[in-house]
Amino acid sequence: QQQVKQSPQSLIVQKGGISIINCAYENTAFDYFPWYQQFPGKGPALLIAIRPDVSEKKEGRFTISFNKSAKQFSLHIMDSQPGDSATYFCAASKGGYQKVTFGTGTKLQVIP
Amino acid sequence: DVKVTQSSRYLVKRTGEKVFLECVQDMDHENMFWYRQDPGLGLRLIYFSYDVKMKEKGDIPEGYSVSREKKERFSLILESASTNQTSMYLCASNRGLGRGEQYFGPGTRLTVT
Numbered sequence: 001q002q003q004v005k006q007s008p009q010s011l012i013v014q015k016g017g018i019s020i021i022n023c024a025y026e027n028t029a030f031d032y033f034p035w036y037q038q039f040p041g042k043g044p045a046l047l048i049a050i051r052p053d054v055s056e057k058k059e060g061r062f063t064i065s066f067n068k069s070a071k072q073f074s075l076h077i078m079d080s081q082p083g084d085s086a087t088y089f090c091a092a093s094k095g096g097y098q099k100v101t102f103g104t105g106t107k108l109q110v111i112p
Numbered sequence: 113d114v115k116v117t118q119s120s121r122y123l124v125k126r127t128g129e130k131v132f133l134e135c136v137q138d139m140d141h142e143n144m145f146w147y148r149q150d151p152g153l154g155l156r157l158i159y160f161s162y163d164v165k166m167k168e169k170g171d172i173p174e175g176y177s178v179s180r181e182k183k184e185r186f187s188l189i190l191e192s193a194s195t196n197q198t199s200m201y202l203c204a205s206n207r208g209l210g211r212g213e214q215y216f217g218p219g220t221r222l223t224v225t
Contacts, residue, residue: 043216
């Protein structure tokens with residue numbers, strides 16, 4: 001059962017453009033939504049995370065937008081750079097003694 | 113600097129062999145996790161452990177077992193490897209389970225022939 005649906009599976013963006021990755025969840029009990037970034041040959045690393053009590057969180061060029069009523073959240077990468085080329089995973093959890101459910105991943109390629 | 117290390121980056125085993133994947137973390141984290149990563153399927157949780165000698169099944173535990181005898185070490189065991197267990201295996205650890213940042217190792221690429 002896929003509890004977190006992520007799209008697109010792959011994305012090509014020109015340098016300087018905006019990269020947008022979307023995720024949708026089903027379980028309304030989820031209350032923590034992190035994004036992980038994975039470079040080739042490395043394990044994923046936390047990029048940015050949001051709680052459902054805010055609609056947006058920004059860290060540098062990375063922004064999470066959260067729509068609680070639609071059960072959707074998205075990652076926006078402004079001024080995308082070739083160094084942002086990586087696989088991005090959205091995730092969701094209920095906190096406490098609960099595991100994290102990951103999306104299927106988006107492979108982003110930023111071309112010069 | 114936080115660190116999660118995995119015993120092998122690449123491993124090739126034969127069908128039916130018993131396989132051990134080792135993971136060590138140096139952050140004194142209570143919780144440790146084993147995932148497998150497959151294209152188009154993302155990260156799927158196999159098992160996790162929230163304390164020494166404690167373990168919980170994840171989403172895909174069939175064909176796997178785990179061992180956690182010491183806080184810093186979490187082992188994944190394939191009792192009888194099969195070709196459908198060819199995958200990238202990632203270990204992670206954290207403090208705070210569901211809301212805690214997970215720190216991942218570099219992964220072990222296992223090929224079962």
